[in-house]
Amino acid sequence: MGVSVKTLKICLLLMCCWINQALASNGVILQYHHVADDTPPVTSVSAEQLRSHLQYLQDEGFDVLPLPDMIKALAENQPLPDKAVAITFDDGYRDILQNGHPILREFAFPYTIFVNPAQIGVQSDQLSWDDIALMGQQGVTFANHTQDHIHLLQRLPGEDTQQWLARIRNNILSAEQQLADKVxxxxxxxxxxxGEYDENLQALLREENFVGFAQFSGAISSASDFTALARFPAAGIYANLQTLRVKLNSLAMPVLTNSLSSPVALESQFPSPQLTIDLADIRPHQFRCYINGDVVDTQWQENQVTVLSGDLALNPGRSRINCTAPSKRRPTRYYWFSQPLFKPDQNGRWRD
Known part of the structure; x- marks a missing residue:
C-alpha cells in the first residue's frame, strides 16, 4: 500500500518545521583576550580590528546578546534571534577596559569577561576590583576563569585522580565565591x-551545576554539551574579518554521537573519530573535514561518518579536527563541528 500525497505533505511540513526550529536554536560566541598593539599577537586584536568586527555585526543585523541570555535560552530550548552572537574576553586584562570597553559601549554591545580572582589587582596588567565595579555598572558581566589560570589537566607530583579533582574543585569553587562576593x-x-579539559573535569562541572566554555571552534545549540561549549577565537590569525564572517554565520553541527569520549590524546597520530550526524539539513557529499587546514578523507555509512586522519602526526599541545557542511535550506550558512585534542609533552607537561 503506497503512501498518500497528503501523508507525504504532512511529513515534509513536519520536517521543515523541525529544521526551522533547529536553525532558530543556534548561537555563536566570540572569544577575545587582549585589545592592544603591544601584547602577544596570538591573543590580541587591535582597537581598529575590534571596531571592524563590531561594525560588521551592526551592519549585518546580528543580535548581540548578553551571554547569560543566550545560555538561558538554549538551556531551556527556547529560540534565539536568527543571527545571535555573544562576546567574551578571557583573563581580565586592563587593556580591555582601556581600549576595548569604550568601543563596545559605543556600539552598546553587552559582553562578559572571564577573570582569575587571585590575579585581580595583583598583576599590573590586570583589571582592579574598582575597574570591575565600574564596568559592572556599565553592563559588563563577569565569570570564573579559575583562581590563577592553571593548567587544569596538570597533576602535581604523586597526586592521584581523587586528590587532583579535589584540588581543582576547591580552586573553581573558591574563585566563584570570591567573584560572587565582589560582583x-x-x-x-x-x-x-x-581551553583544556577532559571527561573528569566535565563531570565535575556537571556535579557542581556549572556551564563550561572551551576554546574550540563552532556554533552552539540547545543540543550542545553545556560542560564544553564552543567559542570562536577572534584574535591573532583568527581576527581576519573575511574568514570570521563565515564563522559568525555558522550553525551547530547536529552531531548525535561521537566515538571520542575524551579530548585528551596520548597517541602519536590523530585519531579517526566516528560521528553520527542528523542529515535532515545536510548533504553527505558536501561534508568536509580539515586537519591543520588540509582536507582529510571521510567515509560514510548511512548517517555515520568516519574522519580518516590517516597517519598525520599529532604533536604535543592543542590541536583540532574541524568539519563543516552547508545547510540545504540556507546554503550560505555552514554547520560547524570541532573536535579539540590535548596532548602533553614527553615529560607529561601541558604547554602554554
Whole structure:
C-alpha cells in the first residue's frame, strides 16, 4: 500500500518545521583576550580590528546578546534571534577596559569577561576590583576563569585522580565565591584556562551545576554539551574579518554521537573519530573535514561518518579536527563541528 500525497505533505511540513526550529536554536560566541598593539599577537586584536568586527555585526543585523541570555535560552530550548552572537574576553586584562570597553559601549554591545580572582589587582596588567565595579555598572558581566589560570589537566607530583579533582574543585569553587562576593552574583560559568579539559573535569562541572566554555571552534545549540561549549577565537590569525564572517554565520553541527569520549590524546597520530550526524539539513557529499587546514578523507555509512586522519602526526599541545557542511535550506550558512585534542609533552607537561 503506497503512501498518500497528503501523508507525504504532512511529513515534509513536519520536517521543515523541525529544521526551522533547529536553525532558530543556534548561537555563536566570540572569544577575545587582549585589545592592544603591544601584547602577544596570538591573543590580541587591535582597537581598529575590534571596531571592524563590531561594525560588521551592526551592519549585518546580528543580535548581540548578553551571554547569560543566550545560555538561558538554549538551556531551556527556547529560540534565539536568527543571527545571535555573544562576546567574551578571557583573563581580565586592563587593556580591555582601556581600549576595548569604550568601543563596545559605543556600539552598546553587552559582553562578559572571564577573570582569575587571585590575579585581580595583583598583576599590573590586570583589571582592579574598582575597574570591575565600574564596568559592572556599565553592563559588563563577569565569570570564573579559575583562581590563577592553571593548567587544569596538570597533576602535581604523586597526586592521584581523587586528590587532583579535589584540588581543582576547591580552586573553581573558591574563585566563584570570591567573584560572587565582589560582583554580587554567581553565574556558575567556567572558561577552561587554555581551553583544556577532559571527561573528569566535565563531570565535575556537571556535579557542581556549572556551564563550561572551551576554546574550540563552532556554533552552539540547545543540543550542545553545556560542560564544553564552543567559542570562536577572534584574535591573532583568527581576527581576519573575511574568514570570521563565515564563522559568525555558522550553525551547530547536529552531531548525535561521537566515538571520542575524551579530548585528551596520548597517541602519536590523530585519531579517526566516528560521528553520527542528523542529515535532515545536510548533504553527505558536501561534508568536509580539515586537519591543520588540509582536507582529510571521510567515509560514510548511512548517517555515520568516519574522519580518516590517516597517519598525520599529532604533536604535543592543542590541536583540532574541524568539519563543516552547508545547510540545504540556507546554503550560505555552514554547520560547524570541532573536535579539540590535548596532548602533553614527553615529560607529561601541558604547554602554554
Amino acid at each position: 554580587g552574583y554567581s553565574l556558575r560559568y567556567l572558561a577552561y584556562p587554555y
